[in-house]
Amino acid sequence: MGMKGEYYPGKLIGKVLKIFCISNFVSDMVSFHRLLVVYPWTQRFFDSFGNLSSPSAILGNPKVKAHGKKVLTSFGEAIKNMDNLKTAFAKLSELHCDKLHVDPENFKLLGNVLVCVLAHHFGKEFTPQVQAAYQKVVAGVANALAHKYH
Amino acid sequence: MLSARERAQIAQVWDLIAGHEAQFGAELLLRLFTVYPSTKVYFPHLSACQDATQLLSHGQRMLAAVGAAVQHMDHLRAALSPLADLHALVLRVDPANFPLLIQCFHVVLASHLQDEFTVEMQAAWDKFLTGVAVVLTEKYR
Numbered sequence: 430m431g432m433k434g435e436y437y438p439g440k441l442i443g444k445v446l447k448i449f450c451i452s453n454f455v456s457d458m459v460s461f462h463r464l465l466v467v468y469p470w471t472q473r474f475f476d477s478f479g480n481l482s483s484p485s486a487i488l489g490n491p492k493v494k495a496h497g498k499k500v501l502t503s504f505g506e507a508i509k510n511m512d513n514l515k516t517a518f519a520k521l522s523e524l525h526c527d528k529l530h531v532d533p534e535n536f537k538l539l540g541n542v543l544v545c546v547l548a549h550h551f552g553k554e555f556t557p558q559v560q561a562a563y564q565k566v567v568a569g570v571a572n573a574l575a576h577k578y579h
Numbered sequence: 580m581l582s583a584r585e586r587a588q589i590a591q592v593w594d595l596i597a598g599h600e601a602q603f604g605a606e607l608l609l610r611l612f613t614v615y616p617s618t619k620v621y622f623p624h625l626s627a628c629q630d631a632t633q634l635l636s637h638g639q640r641m642l643a644a645v646g647a648a649v650q651h652m653d654h655l656r657a658a659l660s661p662l663a664d665l666h667a668l669v670l671r672v673d674p675a676n677f678p679l680l681i682q683c684f685h686v687v688l689a690s691h692l693q694d695e696f697t698v699e700m701q702a703a704w705d706k707f708l709t710g711v712a713v714v715l716t717e718k719y720r
Contacts, residue, residue, distance in 0.1 A: 459698075467702040484699050541682050545701065548689035555690045557606075557613035560683075564614050 461497030462488050464542045471535055504543070507570045514573035522577035533575035540567025581652060581707070588703035593649040595692055596642065603687055604638020605631070610683040618679060621672050648711050655714045667718035674719070677712035684708060 465472050466484045475481065478492040487493055503521065510517040525531045544563050548555045581589070596603055611618050612626050619626035625633055644662060651658035666672060685705065688696045 463698050463701070466698045467705055469702075484702075541685075544682070545685045545689045548686040549693050549696070552690050552693055555686070557610045560610060560686055561614040 459497075460539070460543045460546045461493055461500060463546060464539050465493065467542060468538050471538060474529065474531055474535075500539070504570060507566065507573075511566065511569065514569050515576050518570065518573035519577055522574050525574055526578040533571065533578060536571035536574045537568070540564075540571050543567055581703075581710075585703040585706060586652065588700045589649060589652060589707045592688070592696070592700050592704045593646060595688070595695060597646065600642035600646065601635040601639035603691070604640070604642040605634040606638070607641070607680070607683055607687050608634050608638050610686060611680055614683060615676075615679045618676055621670065621676070645708075645711070649707075652707065655710060656717075659711065659714045663715050663718050666715045671719070672716075674712070674716045677709075677716070681705060681708045681712070 462484075465475070465481060465487050472481050475492070475496075478496075479490060480486045481490065481493075507514060507517065525533075541564075544560060544567060547563060548560065551559075608622070608625070609629070612622070612629070622637075625637055644659075648655060648659060656663075685701055688704070689701070
């Protein structure tokens with residue numbers, strides 16, 4: 430991971446970004462909501478978040494919204510650093526290992542959920558090729574976040 | 580163990596798929612091969628030429644099996660026993676591949692159905708397909 434061109438189809442992602450303007454997604458916190466609903470065991474990291482007792486409670490939860498925004502902003506940064514993900518995410522990786530104690534498996538789950546949200550949003554424009562490109566990006570981010578675990 | 584609500588949601592998802600088995604099945608396979616090229620090893624003739632007719636035919640067959648599983652979601656083991664034998668003795672698809680297929684399935688449904696495929700429906704559908712995968716790989720050893 431972290432190689433150029435043929436592994437990350439940079440041109441395709443660039444084209445997708447231009448058309449889809451991913452910054453719009455930062456304010457759309459549904460990815461995080463979807464993670465907590467589809468894979469409810471991920472809620473284990475958010476005991477302090479208050480009411481997560483139902484999908485609608487999760488959707489309305491302000492802490493979920495805030496955290497979703499933080500995570501998606503970070504993801505948006507990833508798109509700009511695709512040749513250097515491990516360096517870009519080094520500090521966050523250490524944080525998730527040493528302080529947050531998050532199983533890296535969760536990064537893959539969130540990545541997959543994000544892809545589903547993109548598919549939902551863009552419909553038929555989210556072709557197999559576009560999906561492939563995004564799955565590679567989320568896999569790269571997941572690996573970068575797991576890189577500093579010890 | 581499926582709740583009554585989950586059963587209803589799974590049935591709802593199937594209602595959205597029924598009638599489009601070939602189309603959705605073909606796209607499911609196409610996404611699987613495009614996003615996770617290593618899965619092509621299990622479909623040597625299909626993935627080499629990616630002939631639309633063959634993809635539609637195989638896609639239809641796969642989704643028909645999913646439909647049968649939906650009809651028998653309370654006794655999957657009995658209903659899927661012949662398919663479980665096939666996977667254990669002949670196909671021997673590594674269990675790690677089923678989550679890849681399931682992810683592509685969610686993407687097919689999300690991209691085609693958009694708002695009709697709600698978050699709760701995805702949760703129930705994921706749980707159901709994961710259960711199907713467990714049954715299909717249960718006889719491996």
